[in-house]
Amino acid sequence: MTHGNGVYTQGDKLTLLENTTIVDSTASAISLNDSVGAVIRKSIINGSFGGSGIRVSSDSSYGDFSLNSFGDNRGLAIDLLRAPSSDMIEGVNPNDGLLNESYGNTGIDHPVIALATRSGSALSIQGFVGQNTPSAVFAGSVVEIYSARAGDGDSYSGEDYGEGIKYIGSFTVDSQGNFEGNVSPVSEDTKVITAITRHESFSNVLGIFAYSTSEFGPNKSVGSGLKISGYVYEDLNFNRTRDYAEPGIAGVRLKLWKFDGSGWTFQSYTQTDNEGFYSFDVSQGTFRVVEDAQNLFNSSTEGSDPVGYISTTPNWVEVIVDTVNKTADFGDFKGFIVKGFVFDDTGAGVISQANNATRDPGEAGIPGVLVTLTNGSDKFTRYTDQDGLYRFFVSGDPVYPIVIRETDLPAYTSTGDHDSDGSAPLEERNTITINSSVDSFAFNNFADVKRLLIEGINTVSGLPGSTVSIDHSLFVATYGSVSLETISSQGFSIAVYELDSAGNVLGLWDNNIARSPARYYFRLTVNIPTEAISGTFDAIKVRAVQDWSNSAGSDSAETYDTITVGAEGLSIRKETRNFSISGDWGLSSEGKPGEIIEYRISFANNGTLSIPSVVITDPLDRDLQLLQSSYSMGSSHGNVILSVDGSEHLLVAEDGGDANLDWAFCEGGVLTVNITKILGALQPGSSGWLIFKTKLRR
Template identity: 25%
Template sequence: MPTGTLANYTTVLSCTADGGATANTLSGTNGQASNTLVIGAGDAGKAIVCTYSNNRLPTVQIRKQALGGTGTFAFSGTNGFGSDSINVSVSGSTVVGTIKTLTTANTQTVLTEVAASMPGGFAFSGATCTGLAGGATAAVDLVAGTVTLPAAGLTNGTAVVCTFTNTLAAIVSGRVFLDNGVGSGTANDGLVNGGEGPLSGASVRLTNCGATVYASALTDASGAYSLSVPAGTATGSAMCVEETNPGTRVSTGASVGNVALPSGSAVAAAGGTYTYTRTGTPDRIAFSWNGTGHANLNFGDVDNSAFATDGAKTGLPGSTVTYAHTFTAGTAGQVRFSVASETATPAITGWTTKVFADVGCTGSLQAGAAQLYPPSAAATPVAFAGKVCVIVQEFIPATAPLGSNNKATIRADFTYTNASPSLSGSFTLDDLTTVSGVALELKKEVRNITQSGTFGVNNQAKSGETLEYRITYTNNGDAPIRSMVVNDMTPGYTTFVSATTGTTPASLTGCVKTTPANAPPAGAVACTTVQPAGGTGAIDWRFTGTVEPGGTGFVLFQVKVD
């Protein structure tokens, strides 16, 4: 027997003397290429017969079938299988691997397709095995990528062939990006250009343009998404990629590669026809499945703009009060300001509200400032993150009784440059002016705690960041203010975190507060009470004691952006 083949067999050597047992000794070990028999005196003259018995060890061979693509696939196995690598160069073909002889028979053996080296886009979709002894069957685990051959099926002489099948998943892919025109890009056009960056964590899903959801995902750090199409989906089936924006962002447009998709229009691109719909949530790109895959289906979003903040002041009859406000653009566009409505309580005439430009964002009405409303002035161009500051001036009629008030709703109308079709948004805030015999001035500022920002009349924040509002009160009159109450609300798209008193004049001897953590009918709690975060709604601080003329202090509250 050639020595090179012994490793594929189990080998047993036995000897007899005159047909009976021999007391002589064998040198060497069963299964070796040669053995030596030492014949002792007791067997002298007897006929010595030695027999080699060989049994073929079981073998395993892997065959690889790749559907929808090509590539090199790696395998490993127990019981002496070791490893194998099979290259499939023609999609749909089957390629055989090396025949492997196992170390021992009747031993469970596990074959594994190495997922880490599997070509991109492929998935282990099935396996079948033939040649197992006694009708035994293999156990296939599609998740783990393993095929387990039972011990009972691996007797001596069996030749097992296992066919592993991998399928290249058909996908729909693209990215979500900030369409704000940074880095010399074109804002709001639905095309990735300039230095426009990715949006990670955006929610996308693949549907039948109805209630059936085929796949869903969040975009990765590069803004990319990849959604698998179910196997067997018929060519020509209706499909939609849908993107859902949080309330802090606005959808501006979409594209297929470098072809823009104006909302509501069917556009030919990349060998197909695509229709983007911007209205409603989520926005979507609709198309017919081409049977192979669709790539570069991109969605453009921008941060929502902001107009801040609500104001509340008191003034004497016949005087004027002013409020500083800032509009911050989430993308390039144009903004104009107006007074959306005024409500006087009681209903008396004579209240007058005007809006002035505040070039340089000084926070006060400057001599010669341009009047923006009324009448309505030309819109002001603004780039991404640009700020437009205004001063609202409120005249209190001389006949206004003490305790009366006027709520003026100020509106900023923003038009998104380059959007197709046109896109606009409106942002409002309220200034509440109350007639008082004393002049209590309230000033509201905000800062981004997460970004270690400083207080100002406006700030920007991302989802998950914390904003802190500071309301400063000052008695500008010549008489004490008694039992002062400061009221506010959690802003839209935020959740309550905490409320405190900050610096308080010594003449204010006590304070209780009501927040979303103890909203009515729950009672007020001491302002020093630490409360759980969560909820939205009214916040108020009720003081006992007085604010003396010239006295000042502030209260604080924090919210988290949704």
């Protein structure tokens, strides 16, 4: 053919093309349109320049294409069009496990060859027809296997869909949609195979049973002469990777297991050579390689290390072998392991598990905790991973006593470890001592809970004979009763009330009831005596003590409020939020390294006289970095916004001093804003706030 289709049909029935050669057509070699029952057998269909080998329109059905040879066609070897497509080349139809009346040949699903291995001149083949899994819709269908050639641009979802060059055998699809078996003899030159589905059903138009053929499925390389190999090596730096110059370990037994569809079957074993190298000859399939140096187990998931060594990697590795060789290395080292978890001992919602210094089900690990180990004169440090696990690989012999120490994170305290509980001093709770017989498989755990936290530091004023209210919130992270006590430096009378989250009084605070993890609210009511002298300064210490449930231990937290007696009525309040996650304003906030924490300091003159000098200073935590240019007004940028009585001012608090003379600066980690210099005296009834942003360093 030198122009157009080799064969073009329209509205035909039972057309037969057999032992026909169609090459070099400029469009599709064969184009079937509104065709029923066409049979194309034992034909050569090659070199279509501008189309597929066989193009089947969406209104064509029962096209049976068997025992043909395809190659070098521009489109698919067989292209079943989807309605309403009239494309010359449409491309691969994805399987869906169903028949589709709007597709050419009802969209028969193509076969998926899952496994193809060679033994001599025979190929062992397994596969299915369906979408990702077998479909019973195609039970009884015939799958024809062909040697394959990669097509010109025939690909879908990362896989190549080739063209069947030579028919090599067939299988019948079982009742679930699977097929498997052997074909022989098959030439050694057959390196890639593909397949088509021929599905038989009754045609009402033809009045007979007839076959419909699918497109070709994805190519599958034949696996032969493949290997799984690797090294058993001395992991000198414990990084679980074989680095340059790390020596192999000779004479280590490796076992090979293969998954046979229902379980694991032992295949063979080998030993490492003088370089620590091993190798298994395998075909395609799923395998497990097990390091069992002392030959202690008959299992695909249990192994043993060489005498005197400890594994840094798992003793077994699962390997899927498809078309290329695979590697699996095993790291060991001479020495011992000390490991354990630092975990949250709050009980995972079960009160009877809380604070018992035992890692119970559901209690999560705490990441980023510093743990040190001392072995003789050697000292090592680790940080717990995302699961709260720490692990020390210690070379050489143990030097007793081996001492493990945990450093609590700033927001945590210890409830104990495996040899102490909450009643022991904190130093003991954070220390584990191993005096003999270190066990590399034991877990030396540390139990922590988040500390009790009183939120809020308040500065208020009140007249003699008045009652002043001061509100706080209390963060309780674990189970236990919490008692509150207050100490007034001036001996003022103070009562403590519990509030709900809306600020409603629930009653006097009960020091004896067991409290669950939650945020609680309380109010101090301070009675200022009528005889109190104006200008008197009262410092109030607020202390909370929690007695842990299931433990003799306890935790405590403190904060301070101040009251100035007199007409001047300055009140100050500090709040914070995690800006990165659009958190709400509160008395405390949490964040991860790199996140933005925003602060708001509110102030008000509740008295009857002006306050001549108001300077706000705020020492920043060392883990916080004051951000620059974090706010803007018009074209100006700054890092502090000051608002008084609705009037906003953009300030630049520079590091090292007030270079721009706007009365805002940060020096020595302390933010200072001189409100009086900016706006003058704070008048009675005036109020305002300032905000600034920081970034968590770590």
